[in-house]
Amino acid sequence: MGLLETIKRAxxxxxxxxxxxxxxxxxxxxxxxxxxxxxxxxxLTEDFFIFLEDVRKKVLEPGDTLLLLRVQGGESYVVLDKV
Structure with a gap:
């Protein structure tokens, strides 16, 4: 990796x-x-989400709104609750 690439990543x-x-x-x-x-x-698909136990117990349907917490880097999202 070159110096320029290292600086960009930093x-x-x-x-x-x-x-x-x-x-x-x-x-x-x-x-x-x-x-x-x-x-x-x-x-995003289900692979990106981490569900709190209380949210898992709720019935989730199309059209429902979720409150999400994006983990640094955006590779996973914690589902905090159904709004």
Whole structure:
């Protein structure tokens, strides 16, 4: 890896470190398999979500809105509750 690439990665890491989490809203578009559109910008499947036990017990249907906590890097989202 070259010096320029190393500097770019360090800069990106500094930006991400400044915003370790974000609270977002998602709307369920499909129930099985689960699909959620997040902030009307992008769609994610169940693989990206970590469900709290209380949320798992709730009946989730298409059209329901979820309160999400994006984990740093955006590779996983904690489903905090159904709104």
């Amino acid at each position: 800069g990106l890491g500094a930006v991400e470190a400044g915003k370790p989490v974000a609270i977002l809203f998602g709307t369920i578009t499909k129930k099985n398999p689960l699909e959620v559109i997040v902030d009307q910008r992008f769609s």
